[in-house]
Amino acid sequence: MILTTDDGHVRTITLNRPDAMNAFNGQQFDDLTEALLAAQAEAAVRVVIITGTGRAFTTGLDLSEVGKDIEPPKHGVPGLFNTLIDFPKPLLLAINGFGVGFGATMIGLADMSFMAQSARLRCPFTSLGVVGEAAATYLFPRMMGHQAANWMLYSSAWFDANECKESGLVLDVFPDDALLDEVMTRAQTMAANSPVALIRSKELSMGPVREKIRATMDAENAVYDELHGGPENMEAINAFLEKREPDFSKLA
Amino acid sequence: MILTTDDGHVRTITLNRPDAMNAFNGQQFDDLTEALLAAQAEAAVRVVIITGTGRAFTTGLDLSEVGKDIEPPKHGVPGLFNTLIDFPKPLLLAINGFGVGFGATMIGLADMSFMAQSARLRCPFTSLGVVGEAAATYLFPRMMGHQAANWMLYSSAWFDANECKESGLVLDVFPDDALLDEVMTRAQTMAANSPVALIRSKELSMGPVREKIRATMDAENAVYDELHGGPENMEAINAFLEKREPDFSKLA
Amino acid sequence: MILTTDDGHVRTITLNRPDAMNAFNGQQFDDLTEALLAAQAEAAVRVVIITGTGRAFTTGLDLSEVGKDIEPPKHGVPGLFNTLIDFPKPLLLAINGFGVGFGATMIGLADMSFMAQSARLRCPFTSLGVVGEAAATYLFPRMMGHQAANWMLYSSAWFDANECKESGLVLDVFPDDALLDEVMTRAQTMAANSPVALIRSKELSMGPVREKIRATMDAENAVYDELHGGPENMEAINAFLEKREPDFSKLA
Numbered sequence: 001m002i003l004t005t006d007d008g009h010v011r012t013i014t015l016n017r018p019d020a021m022n023a024f025n026g027q028q029f030d031d032l033t034e035a036l037l038a039a040q041a042e043a044a045v046r047v048v049i050i051t052g053t054g055r056a057f058t059t060g061l062d063l064s065e066v067g068k069d070i071e072p073p074k075h076g077v078p079g080l081f082n083t084l085i086d087f088p089k090p091l092l093l094a095i096n097g098f099g100v101g102f103g104a105t106m107i108g109l110a111d112m113s114f115m116a117q118s119a120r121l122r123c124p125f126t127s128l129g130v131v132g133e134a135a136a137t138y139l140f141p142r143m144m145g146h147q148a149a150n151w152m153l154y155s156s157a158w159f160d161a162n163e164c165k166e167s168g169l170v171l172d173v174f175p176d177d178a179l180l181d182e183v184m185t186r187a188q189t190m191a192a193n194s195p196v197a198l199i200r201s202k203e204l205s206m207g208p209v210r211e212k213i214r215a216t217m218d219a220e221n222a223v224y225d226e227l228h229g230g231p232e233n234m235e236a237i238n239a240f241l242e243k244r245e246p247d248f249s250k251l252a
Numbered sequence: 253m254i255l256t257t258d259d260g261h262v263r264t265i266t267l268n269r270p271d272a273m274n275a276f277n278g279q280q281f282d283d284l285t286e287a288l289l290a291a292q293a294e295a296a297v298r299v300v301i302i303t304g305t306g307r308a309f310t311t312g313l314d315l316s317e318v319g320k321d322i323e324p325p326k327h328g329v330p331g332l333f334n335t336l337i338d339f340p341k342p343l344l345l346a347i348n349g350f351g352v353g354f355g356a357t358m359i360g361l362a363d364m365s366f367m368a369q370s371a372r373l374r375c376p377f378t379s380l381g382v383v384g385e386a387a388a389t390y391l392f393p394r395m396m397g398h399q400a401a402n403w404m405l406y407s408s409a410w411f412d413a414n415e416c417k418e419s420g421l422v423l424d425v426f427p428d429d430a431l432l433d434e435v436m437t438r439a440q441t442m443a444a445n446s447p448v449a450l451i452r453s454k455e456l457s458m459g460p461v462r463e464k465i466r467a468t469m470d471a472e473n474a475v476y477d478e479l480h481g482g483p484e485n486m487e488a489i490n491a492f493l494e495k496r497e498p499d500f501s502k503l504a
Numbered sequence: 505m506i507l508t509t510d511d512g513h514v515r516t517i518t519l520n521r522p523d524a525m526n527a528f529n530g531q532q533f534d535d536l537t538e539a540l541l542a543a544q545a546e547a548a549v550r551v552v553i554i555t556g557t558g559r560a561f562t563t564g565l566d567l568s569e570v571g572k573d574i575e576p577p578k579h580g581v582p583g584l585f586n587t588l589i590d591f592p593k594p595l596l597l598a599i600n601g602f603g604v605g606f607g608a609t610m611i612g613l614a615d616m617s618f619m620a621q622s623a624r625l626r627c628p629f630t631s632l633g634v635v636g637e638a639a640a641t642y643l644f645p646r647m648m649g650h651q652a653a654n655w656m657l658y659s660s661a662w663f664d665a666n667e668c669k670e671s672g673l674v675l676d677v678f679p680d681d682a683l684l685d686e687v688m689t690r691a692q693t694m695a696a697n698s699p700v701a702l703i704r705s706k707e708l709s710m711g712p713v714r715e716k717i718r719a720t721m722d723a724e725n726a727v728y729d730e731l732h733g734g735p736e737n738m739e740a741i742n743a744f745l746e747k748r749e750p751d752f753s754k755l756a
Contacts, residue, residue, distance in 0.1 A: 009753075044753075090654070090658050111650070111651070111654045111658070112651040112652075112654055112655055113651065125449060125453065126442075126445035126446055126449040126450055126453055127444075127445050127446070128446070128449075129446035129448065129449050130446075130449060131449055131452050131453050131456055132453065132456065132457075137453065137456035137457040138457075138460070140457075141457055142649075142650070143649050143650065143651070144649075145394075145395050145396075145420045146363070146394070146395065146457065146458070147363070147364040147365065147395070147420070147422070147423040148364075148423060149457065150342070150363045150364055150454070150457060150458075151364055151423060151438070153453050153457060154342050154363070154442045154445070154450055154453055154454070155438070155441050155442050155445070156445055157441060168649045168651070170651070171651040171652060171655060186655070186659070189659050189661060190630075190658045190659050192631075192749075193630035193631050193658070193659070193660055193752075194630055194631070194632070194633035194634075194736040194737070194739075194740060194750075194752050195736070195752055196633065196731060196734070196736050197629060197630040197632070197633050197634060197635055197731065197736065198630055198658055200635050200727045200730075200731065201629065201630055201635050201636065201641065201657050201658055202654070202658070203727075204635055204636065204641035204720070204723060204724060204727060205636075205641040205642075205644075205645055205650065205653060205654060205657060206650070206654075208642070208720075216456070216460075219456060219460075220456060223452045223455075223456060226452075227448060227449060227452065230448070232446040232447070232448050232449065233446070235446075236446060245444075246446075248445075248446050248447055249261075249296075251447075377701060377705065378694075378697035378698055378701040378702055378705055379696075379697050379698070380698070380701075381698035381700065381701050382698075382701055383701055383704050383705050383708055384705065384708065384709075389705065389708035389709040390709075390712070392709075393709055397646075397647050397648075397672045398615070398646070398647065398709065398710070399615070399616040399617065399647070399672070399674070399675040400616075400675060401709065402594070402615045402616055402706070402709060402710075403616055403675060403690070405705050405709060406594050406615070406694045406697070406702055406705055406706070407690070407693050407694050407697070408697055409693060468708070468712075471708060471712075472708060475704045475707075475708060478704075479700060479701065479704065482700070484698040484699070484700050484701065485698070487698075488698060497696075498698075500697075500698050500699055501513075501548075
């Protein structure tokens with residue numbers, strides 16, 4: 001479900017479960033975590049790109065597989081999030097297609113993200129009766145200003161690639177068939193520099209916010225646990241299954 | 253002086269003292285505070301818009317009425333500011349016209365603000381020998397970057413709608429006659445989502461900065477109290493009354 | 505090596521060592537520091553502009569003069585940095601040409617910066633096996649968002665004037681021959697306002713981040729001291745002297 005290729009000192013990790021829109025089941029969380037830990041450990045890898053195959057970057061948690069794991073995942077969601085937060089080398093996202101949920105919030109944990117012109121992103125949390133994750137409620141205001149971040153997190157609306165660039169959520173947008181080449185060019189530019197300087201530069205710029213990221217995730221998880229399975233979350237899920245719009249009026 | 257209308261789950265609060273450019277006297281502070289507290293208390297209200305009638309959004313404190321209140325206001329300036337800071341539901345500004353002083357700094361306390369193409373904003377504090385308010389000295393750098401915020405707060409210059417959008421002070425600009433419809437469309441998009449998720453999302457994104465907002469307001473108020481009535485503030489007021497440019501040279 | 509001119513209440517300090525691209529030797533650090541301290545002390549000076557003569561704004565530390573000072577500088581690098589951090593009046597940079605190293609990172613310590621259309625900036629730290637300085641690892645993410653800041657600090661790439669403006673690193677860009685006039689116009693607009701209000705406004709907006717700036721500089725300096733003279737820094741210097749690309753592969 002994960003492909004790994006090296007081009008010089010740049011490693012590309014590709015989410016490769018296109019029939020499931022690269023959604024994450026327990027195995028996928030573990031496989032991506034292991035791939036990142038391997039890239040972290042290998043001295044020859046200086047810069048890492050994450051991308052996806054098919055129409056989606058990733059649509060986040062695979063709801064159809066929740067509870068189907070035969071045994072508990074080794075790393076799971078917390079393991080992947082912590083590995084991303086602590087990842088010591090420059091980490092770039094090449095967002096090739098749809099990103100939903102964690103497919104959008106992962107941006108906050110990367111050093112920089114680039115997006116295909118046709119890709120779109122959505123944080124559907126409020127439409128599902130829950131709240132953001134991966135510290136997006138802290139990182140998105142920091143990246144986009146609180147106004148654009150609030151709009152994305154309150155509205156559950158789709159953002160097209162130009163909106164993502166203009167709001168500061170991604171660094172640049174490229175034609176679909178140029179995305180990987182453009183991101184690779186930038187990765188190679190960085191990888192030509194001193195490896196120890198790259199690691200220490202990231203530590204200086206991203207390290208000081210790690211504590212705040214973890215505290216925000218804890219706060220988000222506490223609210224998520226409170227709202228998950230509650231009446232508005234259930235109404236949203238039932239509406240989805242019954243192919244109708246949710247009606248939260250009677251519950252408020 | 254305040255109009256209130258509901259459209260589904262969206263409440264619009266309209267500052268309606270157009271002959272006074274919607275400037276705030278003691279009654280206006282109390283009325284807006286009461287309107288916000290009512291919107292906060294009513295479960296059916298999920299999203300709130302503040303706008304104004306006439307040529308101005310609001311020109312801030314009505315200097316012509318300072319000291320004219322027969323009895324002290326119930327909420328006053330501190331009551332309104334605290335109500336805005338703690339307001340738990342998405343709060344949108346539809347800036348229909350001129351905004352001066354609090355008519356500009358209120359933006360920092362809202363979740364997102366939109367502006368009519370012909371509207372303009374000004375923070376005239378330094379021209380009056382005083383300093384910013386409503387935590388603008390913290391919130392504007394956070395929203396606009398410190399360079400644009402410093403320019404706005406040091407220069408006392410007017411910002412047109414495009415400058416406000418480009419600098420990140422407002423989220424978007426619309427033709428004057430489309431402003432209210434555009435803001436209402438966005439408000440309805442948000443209001444269709446889970447009410448509890450909206451409230452908890454705002455708590456996660458805006459809550460963690462409330463302490464910093466209050467601390468900044470305290471610092472701003474302390475400086476304001478020190479400068480208000482001082483020689484440079486008096487020179488500015490006298491120059492205004494005498495319809496001449498202030499001359500601070502002999503006072504420095 | 506430093507020219508000082510006054511236009512009303514605006515003082516312009518010009519780096520004037522064009523044959524050395526206005527690079528800083530020990531004397532230059534001291535002279536600029538003394539010029540800033542004088543501008544700070546004189547009540548008639550309300551706003552200060554720093555610019556340069558010739559093709560460069562400044563290329564930072566003059567490596568060709570390191571170790572050549574007959575006696576230790578009075579202020580040196582720490583003295584200049586501390587003077588910039590604590591400078592109490594609005595401080596504008598008019599970046600007339602190339603800026604490298606401190607010629608770019610100084611932007612974070614100024615209130616606002618403007619750039620000539622043909623000017624370019626570069627933070628070459630990772631290409632030299634070292635890390636950022638002047639709190640750029642904190643201030644650049646705060647100004648540009650972490651993505652553009654990371655790209656600038658990890659890549660060691662040149663940024664042209666438009667990239668600097670779009671990313672938020674400078675406030676505006678002007679044709680080369682209009683730069684000084686445009687910056688002076690803005691400086692005069694600010695200088696017409698109450699001097700005490702300007703100083704207190706800056707204290708409110710820039711003061712609260714000074715502690716974080718100093719802590720970041722300490723962290724940067726500790727990493728710099730660790731990497732300076734190390735194998736990757738030496739490889740970078742040797743490659744430069746031998747006019748070849750550095751090869752960090754064997755050292756990683």
